[in-house]
Every structure is written in C-alpha cells, then in structure tokens.
Amino acid sequence: MSQHTLEKPQLTTVAHRISSDAEAIDVAHRLAEQFRQGAAERDKHRKLPIAELDAFSQSGLWAITVPRQYGGAEVSYRTLGEVIRIISAVDPSLGQLPQNHFVVVEHLVLDASETQKQFFLELVLKGARFGNAFSEKGSRTVAEFETRITPDGTGYVVNGTKFFSTGALLAHWIPIVTVDATGLPHLALAEQGTPGLQVINDWSSFGQRTTASGTVIIDQVKVPQEHVVPIYQAFARPTVGGPVSQFIQAAVDAGIAEGAVEATIQYIRQHARPWIDDKHSQHASEDPYTIQQVGDIKLRLNAAIAILERAADKIQIAAADATESHVAAASIAVAEAKVLTTEIALLASNKLFELSGTRSTLEDYNLDRHWRNARTHTLHDPVRWKFHAIGNYYLNEVNPPRHPWI
Numbered sequence: 001m002s003q004h005t006l007e008k009p010q011l012t013t014v015a016h017r018i019s020s021d022a023e024a025i026d027v028a029h030r031l032a033e034q035f036r037q038g039a040a041e042r043d044k045h046r047k048l049p050i051a052e053l054d055a056f057s058q059s060g061l062w063a064i065t066v067p068r069q070y071g072g073a074e075v076s077y078r079t080l081g082e083v084i085r086i087i088s089a090v091d092p093s094l095g096q097l098p099q100n101h102f103v104v105v106e107h108l109v110l111d112a113s114e115t116q117k118q119f120f121l122e123l124v125l126k127g128a129r130f131g132n133a134f135s136e137k138g139s140r141t142v143a144e145f146e147t148r149i150t151p152d153g154t155g156y157v158v159n160g161t162k163f164f165s166t167g168a169l170l171a172h173w174i175p176i177v178t179v180d181a182t183g184l185p186h187l188a189l190a191e192q193g194t195p196g197l198q199v200i201n202d203w204s205s206f207g208q209r210t211t212a213s214g215t216v217i218i219d220q221v222k223v224p225q226e227h228v229v230p231i232y233q234a235f236a237r238p239t240v241g242g243p244v245s246q247f248i249q250a251a252v253d254a255g256i257a258e259g260a261v262e263a264t265i266q267y268i269r270q271h272a273r274p275w276i277d278d279k280h281s282q283h284a285s286e287d288p289y290t291i292q293q294v295g296d297i298k299l300r301l302n303a304a305i306a307i308l309e310r311a312a313d314k315i316q317i318a319a320a321d322a323t324e325s326h327v328a329a330a331s332i333a334v335a336e337a338k339v340l341t342t343e344i345a346l347l348a349s350n351k352l353f354e355l356s357g358t359r360s361t362l363e364d365y366n367l368d369r370h371w372r373n374a375r376t377h378t379l380h381d382p383v384r385w386k387f388h389a390i391g392n393y394y395l396n397e398v399n400p401p402r403h404p405w406i
Helices: 021-036 039-045 050-058 077-090 092-096 099-111 114-126 241-270 288-320 324-356 368-380 383-396
Strands: 148-152 155-162 173-179 185-191 197-200 215-224
Touching: 021 050, 021 077, 039 368, 050 092, 077 092, 077 241, 077 288, 092 241, 092 368, 099 114, 099 185, 099 241, 148 173, 155 173, 155 185, 173 215, 185 215, 241 288, 241 324, 241 368, 288 324, 324 368, 324 383
Parallel strands: none
Antiparallel strands: 148 155, 155 215, 173 185, 197 215
8 A cells, every 4th residue: 555645637638528328328338348457456456546547537427417507418317326336346446436526516516506516517527526525534423524614815724634535536626525613514625736635545444445545634725715515505405415425335335246246157157166065067057056046146136236226216306306205215215225235245245255165265366355345335334224214214204314324
C-alpha cells in the first residue's frame, strides 16, 4: 500500500455522451470485458485502476443519470443498477468507485439551485468525476459529523477529517459533507487541488483494495457560496436520496456475487476433481452434490437480482411521485434487496472454495479476492437493521427513517 498522493487528475477530453438505456448497458458490457483483464493482479498488488477509471468515466457511463432537460440520458434505475452490477462482477472496486458520484448527482438534482444544476451537471456530462468526503471514523455513529462549515466573507471555510473516502484520490471534484452551526448537513464541493484539501491513499482493508477509500484532510478549505448545497433538505421531505444510495450498494454486492458464482463454475469445470466416494463421475461437474449446490447458489443469485430490479422499479415510482408512502415503499424494497444481495455475495464467495477444493486457495489463483470483497463491501451498513426496518414496516406499519443508510 502506498500512502503518497498522486498528481491531480486532469479532465483533458470531453466524455462520450450516452443517449439511451440500451446504449448504457452495451457500453457497460464492452468495458467489463476490458476491465476483466488484470483485475486479479490489480487486487493482488493494490494497483489503482487509473487507466480503467479514465476509460470508465470517459465512456459516458458516469453521466447516465443526468436528467434529459440538462442534456443527459436520464436512464432508469434498473439500468443504473445493471450497469453497476455488470462492472462489479469483473472488478468490484471499479464498480464501487462511482457509487458516491451517482449519489452526489442525485442530491444535485434534488437540492441544488438551478444555477448549480446547470454548472455541475454540465461538468458531469463532460466527464468530471465526483469523489466523496462523507464519513468520519471517530464519531459515535456514522451519521454524526464533526466537519464544520462556517461563513467566511462571501463564501465559506471548511475544516475536518474524513475517512472511507471512496474515489476521492482519483476524482476531479471532492464533495464534502459538513455541518453548520445548527448541525444541518451541507455539501461543499471543492475542486481537487484546492489549497488545504489533502487526499491520502492510506486505505488498508483486505477487500475492495483499489478503491483508495482512505483519508481526506480538510484544513481551512475555502468554498464559494455557489458550491455549497443544502443536502439536509433531501431528508426533511420524502425523496429517493436514501433509497438510491443504498440501491447502488446492493447492486455492487450483486455484482460481487455474480463474479463469485462465475469463478466457481469455471474452476469446477477446469480444475476441480470428483470426490473419492463418487464412483461414476469422471469430472467434478458431474458430481450430483456439486450440481445441486451450484443450482442452489445460482437460484439465490437470480432471486436477489430479481428483488434488486423490483427495488429499482419502486424507486422509479417514488422519483416520479415522491409521496411519503412511495418513498417508504422504495426504501423497504431496497432494504430487501440489500439483505438478499449481502447474503448471496457472502454465500457464493464461500461456496467457491467449498466446491472447488483446497487447491483453489492457492495464491496463484487469487480467488480469495471474491470473499474479501464480499466481506468488506457488505459491511457498509448492517443487514440486521434492514430486517428490523422491513419487519417494522409490515408488522407495525412504521415507515423507515429518512437517511442515506436506509
């Protein structure tokens, strides 16, 4: 792991502009085949996917949720989930990197002024990447922030320290979640290289190794008033801000599960041996118990993806008509998807070794990356609280709380 900072990412060319859902999915498939090459080596050596990330954002996929009125494709949430899932199946770190970017785009659409929307959404269409400086690791809960924004002349000054800053190291802009004197959260968007803004590549997790989700130091960072968005408004009223954030997380987990299932099938076909008590099978793929187990994990994967797509449809309804009931239904549908995608990601990455045998644990294969990625990414928010929200909704007709983790 390297702890040095990289050169400031430069946006030197204008990204391709995707025009439809079908084109977005086609581009994602083509990029996935490209990203598959070297994914295991990038993970093994913690090599940041700089070239791959440039190709990803320049493809136009990072702008697919920009509304049509601002020049974007405004793809469906189903398409957004499928794009994230396709990329995550071959390299979950690359699949996770745009997660917060899409959340920022959502909040710009929900809460920014018209001038801010025109400015920032045009940057996104040109290929600009948003990282994030959201979470802090020293507070009592993930939702309590110590990073402060204070008035400073005609603008503001921001101070604090962030962690879990996925994508910030390689982003063109770093949106900082900060609170004002009354405790209300605001989003301060600072351009990479702004004086006082330092991004450190000190992410040392055993999984999702190349997301550069380390530290951001914010020391007297000046942000003009026109770059500050009152994101607290997204949770003061019913919006899809929370469900969208969680939906993308679930899509990453579904992609991790897909990658693990595919690795299991390929290893069994190419390397695994039948067990000694199987007197009839010539190949492990003929073992009746292995066949049953592969059928089970594939069935569970398909079920999780189906529930993920159902959640996308619920978000679509809530985005079009953001009533309390529609947003609550969307949040619960996403919670259900998050439970199932978490479970299948962990199950599939564990079954990979059970069905493949001891030789599959050799470092040469680096198959443990599937389990490491699943175990790391599914920790983003605890599914035990998803079960609580789901049960309380159906049993007691209690709507889930409004925040980015439900």
